[in-house]
Amino acid sequence: MQVSVESTSALERRMTVGVPVERIETEVNKRLQQTARRAKVPGFRPGKVPMSVIRQRYEASARQEALGDLIQETFYEAVVEQKLNPAGAPAVEPKPFEKGKDLEYVATFEVFPEFQVQGFESIAIERLQAEVGDADVDNMLDILRKQNTRFEVAERAAENGDQLNIDFVGKIEGEAFAGGSAKGTQLVLGSGRMIPGFEDALVGAKAGEERVINPTFPEDYQNLDLAGKVAEFTVTVNSVSAPQLPELNEEFFAQFGVKDGGLEGFRAEVRKNMERELRQAIKSKVKNQVMDGLLAANPIEVPKALLSNEVNRLRVQAVQQFGGNIKPEQLPAELFEEQAKRRVVLGLIVAEVVKQFELKPDEERVRELIQEMASAYQEPEQVVAWYYKNDQQMNEVRSVVLEEQVVDTVLQKANVTDKAVSYEEAVKPAEAPKAD
Template sequence: MQVTETLNEGLKRGYAITVTAAELDEKVTEKLKEAQPDVELKGFRKGKVPLPLLKKQFGQRLMGESMQEAIDGAMNKHFEDSGDRPALQPEVKMTNEDWKEGDDVKVEMTYEALPDVPELDLSSIEVEKLVVKAADADVDEALESLAKTAQEFETKDGASEDGDQVVIDFVGKVDGEAFEGGAAEDYPLALGSGSFIPGFEEQLVGVKAGDETAVEVKFPEEYGAENLAGKDAVFDVTVKEVKAPKAAEINDELAKKFGAEDLDALKGQIRERLEAEYAGAARQVMKRGMLDKLDGMVSFDLPPSLVDAEAKQIAHQLWHEENPEVQGHDHGEIETSEEHQKLAERRVRLGLLLAELGQKAEVEVTEAEMTQAIMSQARQYPGQERQFFEYVRQNPGMQQQLRAPIFEDKVIDLIAEQAKVSEKEVSKEELQSAVESLDEE
């Protein structure tokens, strides 16, 4: 077997691989010898079929398999010897398309190698971490909001309004057929809660007890249940009761409804939750500052294919944000700009750097962390959680989408442990301004 370099330009690599006819014949013979003890043919006892006869009978069938194994073996040995890591799946094609049995196999392999990422002194990084304490007014505002969620509903006469609760029976159908998880009885639905498919709740504003109506909706393209994603559906709805909200009083009884001992204890829990939210927002600000510092510390060649793919994804995402009325992806090709390319280079560079740091530190995403991430996403699809879990389980791309941000955050934590992090106490408004500036950059 021969491997000859044909291209070495930047990160682009090319190799000509030749698998000789003799090597292929040897592999086929080896496979036949392994199978010989178990083969039975008419006129021969089990395991006594002569090798030449086996070769005549099965050799052609094993040739393709042997050819693929030989090429894969040559590629794996090359990557092991060279230390190269391809940015994407290598492109492999036969160059002697008129190949016939008895000829050598000639293959061309091309790929872009991942670059060598320079080592960094993480202790030289200095970043600021914003700290916000929850003010009493913020706690009171959150308490009032919490009280609204604990409000009770009283039966009312007349038509429903936004904010009312309707008790309904419903059956959902796609193409006239009911689907699993699409039916319920005596379901209490708060109008305006956004808990159902977009467009569902709005069509129930103005209904009265005893009304029967057909609610027409379209499942989102990215819906967790693949059999429903992007489909038009009709829900046959029967309105059993219309209820108006009744404000809950803010007192110890309210606190007990939320598992707190008394009102003061509930306020303490709210303060902790608010400060945890502030800490999460502050972490995003710190993370951006840290990534900016890292980006200024490193410079290395980037695989063009990765940058181009990232630029296209950025352009596609921004186009959909600017054209929210377009739900599908059957639009024309979206051209990338210099700005998209520049942002893509930053993302790819930082992505490779964080991947390298994480790999060297043996950072791993645990099964428990993945399960938690999937459960968090599944909550967006009430009644379809099981289908979403199944969708993720069968979709490696979706698994990677969920795993990547967890891995990145763990690497950021790793960097923060070694960097110089100073704390600065600011107001909620200052933190909000810092968060908003992240979207402007």
């Protein structure tokens, strides 16, 4: 087999492969012999058909099949021989083939970029330091109570925070418009659910009252036919309900799976969850900084095949997330290209760090991560056992741990400074990178 390789760009290779006629004929004869054992030809018993008849009937198809298989086989033999690492399937151009002569074809494909990850010392990391204080726990208890607010009918005028049950009919220039009317709608004043001015105009209303209000649709309203227009809504208030925060009692604690220990036991459980959230938030922010730093220090060219595959994955994810009667391929590729490129480049860089430093998943860290994830459930032992019985889930956890080890490897060489902050600042979402 003769192989020659030409570099047509930084990542593209044009490989010419010549397959000797002897190998072609061997493969053709092998297929004809297999066909002869099972061929049914009138006038002959199975397995007794003369080879001359088999050749006459089946040689063309056997040769075509052999050529296709040989192209696949010899392509992979050639890339191994040439120490090439294809990043996607090749585009194959067979040259005109003549029986009795060698087969020659050209395969064009991209290879993975070859590089060494560098610039660790130039990466600046700000690592947050925070603790969960008593005041933070108190604040979280208030949040949990507000999230479980109940509304009770109140015989008074509506205030911000009250829940109104309303009927309304909307018109623009005297004409009703689609989506502008509803009955029995529950609306919490101050929630910002309706267009600006709608909820404010209902403050002070009482049950049984009818009000005519004139809010204006925003200029950037999603329905362009309504954007910027003044509407007239006739609103009937059916009821006014005031918010009632639940008491911190056994019934409330039981909603969160805490049945023993009273208030102190509940506070301890809340603190434990907050501490877990804090650790995860700090770890995530450090990881994002590390990944941003690696990207900045290691600009590499991305194989088009990998980028295209990642764009398609993101298209599928978008359709699954938002639904709708749309096929993934109908979404414009440019919507996802920047995010896809970041993910592909990071994948290549992380893989190279693993290779350079010969990293392997630390099984003790794998066990600790599974136990931490399981601690969020009421029966953690069962969750741990489930993970260890599920190979796919275990491999996913090992991938997470390996990525954490990559981050730790970078931190050992990067410029790291610690910064003391409050719990709220530490868990506050950072500005998200373009893709993760």
